[in-house]
Amino acid sequence: MEVRSFEKRIKNYSSYQKILLVGEGDFSFAVCLARAFGFAVNMVATSLDSRESLMVNYSKAISNVKELESRGCIVLHEVDAHSMSRHPFLISVRFDRIIYNFPHAGYLHGSRSCERNMFQIWFHQDLVRGFFENARQMLTGEGEIHVTHKTTFPFSEWKIVELAYMAGLYLVHEEQFSIRDYPGYENKRGAGMSDQTFPIGMCSTFKFAKMLYRSTTSGFHLGATSSGPWSGYTGIRGPHMRLAKGDKTEAVFGWGVEMKIKHYSSFHKIQLVGEGDFSFALCLATSFGSASNMVATSLDSRESLMVNYSKAMSNVKELESMGCIVLHEVDVHSMSRHPFLISVRFDRIIYNFPHAGYLHGSERNKLQIWFHQHLVRGFFENAREMLTGVGEIHVTHKTTFPFSEWKIVELAYMAGLYLVHEEQFLIWDYPGYENKRGAGMCDQTFPIGRSSTFKFARMLLLYRSTTSGFHLGATSSGPGPGWDTCPPMQLPFYA
Numbered sequence: 001m002e003v004r005s006f007e008k009r010i011k012n013y014s015s016y017q018k019i020l021l022v023g024e025g026d027f028s029f030a031v032c033l034a035r036a037f038g039f040a041v042n043m044v045a046t047s048l049d050s051r052e053s054l055m056v057n058y059s060k061a062i063s064n065v066k067e068l069e070s071r072g073c074i075v076l077h078e079v080d081a082h083s084m085s086r087h088p089f090l091i092s093v094r095f096d097r098i099i100y101n102f103p104h105a106g107y108l109h110g111s112r113s114c115e116r117n118m119f120q121i122w123f124h125q126d127l128v129r130g131f132f133e134n135a136r137q138m139l140t141g142e143g144e145i146h147v148t149h150k151t152t153f154p155f156s157e158w159k160i161v162e163l164a165y166m167a168g169l170y171l172v173h174e175e176q177f178s179i180r181d182y183p184g185y186e187n188k189r190g191a192g193m194s195d196q197t198f199p200i201g202m203c204s205t206f207k208f209a210k211m212l213y214r215s216t217t218s219g220f221h222l223g224a225t226s227s228g229p230w231s232g233y234t235g236i237r238g239p240h241m242r243l244a245k246g247d248k249t250e251a252v253f254g255w256g257v258e259m260k261i262k263h264y265s266s267f268h269k270i271q272l273v274g275e276g277d278f279s280f281a282l283c284l285a286t287s288f289g290s291a292s293n294m295v296a297t298s299l300d301s302r303e304s305l306m307v308n309y310s311k312a313m314s315n316v317k318e319l320e321s322m323g324c325i326v327l328h329e330v331d332v333h334s335m336s337r338h339p340f341l342i343s344v345r346f347d348r349i350i351y352n353f354p355h356a357g358y359l360h361g362s363e364r365n366k367l368q369i370w371f372h373q374h375l376v377r378g379f380f381e382n383a384r385e386m387l388t389g390v391g392e393i394h395v396t397h398k399t400t401f402p403f404s405e406w407k408i409v410e411l412a413y414m415a416g417l418y419l420v421h422e423e424q425f426l427i428w429d430y431p432g433y434e435n436k437r438g439a440g441m442c443d444q445t446f447p448i449g450r451s452s453t454f455k456f457a458r459m460l461l462l463y464r465s466t467t468s469g470f471h472l473g474a475t476s477s478g479p480g481p482g483w484d485t486c487p488p489m490q491l492p493f494y495a
Contacts (some may be wrong), residue, residue, distance in 0.1 A: 010036035011181045012205065017096040018121040020138065021045040022081055022131065025188030026058035027065055029101055030073065032182045037479065044093070046084065051077050058188065082130035085137040094140045102187060102203075103128055116154040116325045118292045119344075124158055132167035136210055145169065145208045148177050152202050160206055169208040177203040238247030261287035263394065263453065264431050268347040271386065272296040273332055273379065276436030277309035278316055280352055283432045285322045292323030296339070297330035308434065333378035336385040345388045351379060352396040353451075354434060365401045372406050382413035384458055393417065393456045396425050400450050408454055417456040425451040 008015040015037035021030045026303055034040035045068060047054065054061035054077070065075050076089060081100070084090055105127040105337045107120070115122060115415050119303045128147070135145045149160055161171050179185060190194045259266040266288035275298045285291035296307065296319060305312035305328070316326050327340060332351070335341055356375040376395070383393045397408055409419050427433060427448055437444045 005215055008037045012175075012207070013097060015039070015042060017042060018094070018140070019043045020077070020090075020093075020095040020098045022084065022098060022100040022135070023103060026054070026061040026065045026186060027068060027075070028060065028184055028188075029182060029323055030068055031064045031098075032072045032174060032185045034068055034073060035184065040055065040068050040071035043068075044074045044076065044092060044095075045092070046076045046079035047079060049077060060186075060290045081134060085134040090138065092164065093138070094143070095138055095205075096140050096143045098135045098138060099142070099148075100131055100135075100146070103147065103149070106454045114323060116292065117325070119295070119325055120156050121154065128158065128160065129163050129167065132164050132169060132208075136169060139210055142174060142190045143209070146205050146206070148203055148205045150201055151204050154453050162440070164206070164208045168211050169463045170211050172207040172209050174204045174206050177205045259288045263423075263455070264348060264350075266290065266293060268293060269345070269388070270294045271344075271346045271349045273330075273335070273340075273351040273383070274299060275355060277312040278319060279307075279311065279434045279436075280350075280430060281319055281324065282322055283430045285319055285324060286432065290322055291319050294319075294323075295325045295327065295344070295346075297327045297335065299331060300328060305352075311434075314375045332375065332382060334382065336382040336491065339387065342468060343390065344386065346386055347354065347382045347388050347391045348394060349386060349391070350396075351383075353448075354379065354395065354397070369402060369405050373411060376406065376408065376416065377411050378416060380412050380456075384415055387458055391457070392420060394453055395456070396451060396453045398451050412454070412456045416459050420455040420461050422454050425453045466478055 010033060013019060013036075019033065021033075021040060021043065024030055024045050027047070030040070030043060030045040034043065049057065051062075051065075054065065063089055068075055076087070076091070079090075081103075098308065103124070105123045132145065134224070139145065145164075147160060147164075149155060149158070164171065179187065187197055187200060189198050261284060264284055264287075265271060270284065270293060270295065272284075275281055275296050278296055278298070280294040281291070281294060285294060300308065302316075305316065319326055325340070327338070330338055330341075332354075336444055341446055354372070354376050356371045359371055362368060379395075380393065387393065393412075395408060395412075397403060397406070412419065425448070428433065435445055435448060437446050
């Protein structure tokens with residue numbers, strides 16, 4: 001017969017419960033519970049930090065850990081909330097309560113980061129989503145997951161309840177959190193300011209339990225809606241959420257009024273590629289009133305921008321103040337593997353007037369034309385991987401000779417894209433945009449002349465020909481395209 005001492009309780013927790021604590025900072029919350037129970041043999045406390053990191057980051061962590069261990073608690077270090085259900089010790093254990101207080105994914109840009117930035121919010125949501133999916137597998141039949149979280153803006157935009165629903169959990173109860181209920185608990189910042197506390201403000205403990213039936217045909221869709229910019233992410237798509245139309249209730253958590261300029265909307269997730277002085281990005285941001293839905297990239301380093309463009313740094317600073325993510329030294333031939341961009345998907349990817357620089361000074365030179373084609377082909381192959389399901393790639397390009405010889409549409413086709421629409425480009429549609437030369441004459445503008453914005457989307461079904469291909473005029477009598485698998489004077493189809 002199992003013998004238990006008298007039950008001891010503190011707020012929502014009992015000494016009779018098997019408890020898992022996730023993402024502990026200095027382990028003061030775990031110690032608070034252990035002291036209330038008089039022991040900790042019913043507890044497992046985990047942190048992402050190594051034991052060595054705890055010594056450096058938290059002044060009381062090691063003493064708290066030693067106290068927990070002396071009371072019978074199992075303390076595990078370097079436990080990732082995204083894979084904890086597969087941890088060698090935890091894989092076969094089930095818990096009555098799994099507790100995660102104030103989850104936080106850290107900052108994308110250190111002290112410059114803003115909690116209101118949509119990418120920062122997505123970063124947090126991805127953490128919580130992974131936690132829910134793992135924690136759900138680790139519950140007993142009547143177990144609960146407790147997440148304590150701020151309820152004021154912008155933390156309310158994490159949509160904790162909706163994230164839980166997507167993981168097969170439902171909200172049992174929401175209860176106001178008061179730190180006074182947990183004597184000795186010190187909430188810690190982490191993220192480079194580990195041993196500091198932070199103002200808790202208005203917070204709740206959200207209590208979730210497993211759904212008995214998990215729908216596969218309807219449910220919450222974060223971002224995959226027509227009125228939010230976050231469609232297309234793998235896993236959690238972002239803060240925008242609504243119930244599918246098949247459900248009885250439809251709740252829309254909106255982004256405010258949609259703002260548009262020409263082809264672009266404040267509800268699009270937008271990547272700008274090959275920006276010169278970032279004036280086009282700033283034009284969009286000014287029209288939207290925000291840039292939190294945008295990532296603007298350039299091949300130049302931040303230092304080069306200061307030298308090459310008179311307005312670049314002021315434009316970048318304004319973009320960043322409006323919530324834009326600005327990335328430097330991003331090569332279009334490898335951008336899909338960039339550490340920040342590798343898991344992000346966009347509704348619009350924009351490349352205005354791509355140019356590979358000069359080989360011999362003449363745009364008519366066939367080798368020069370191939371040089372440009374090589375740049376654009378690599379861009380298309382990378383950009384195609386970065387689109388949402390209904391995303392588009394927009395390339396603005398001159399349509400007169402010799403620029404017409406680049407064969408933009410054919411290059412796109414070879415990368416698995418088709419032309420949705422070609423529309424005349426007029427620079428006055430974009431107030432404040434200054435097209436820049438680059439290539440040694442960076443801060444000069446150039447005559448645009450007749451130009452078009454070519455809009456491409458992904459082909460759903462690709463046929464890869466081994467016997468024929470587009471003959472790009474630039475290479476039909478020149479040096480060849482330079483790929484080993486390509487026959488002379490002809491470019492292959494690429495899937």
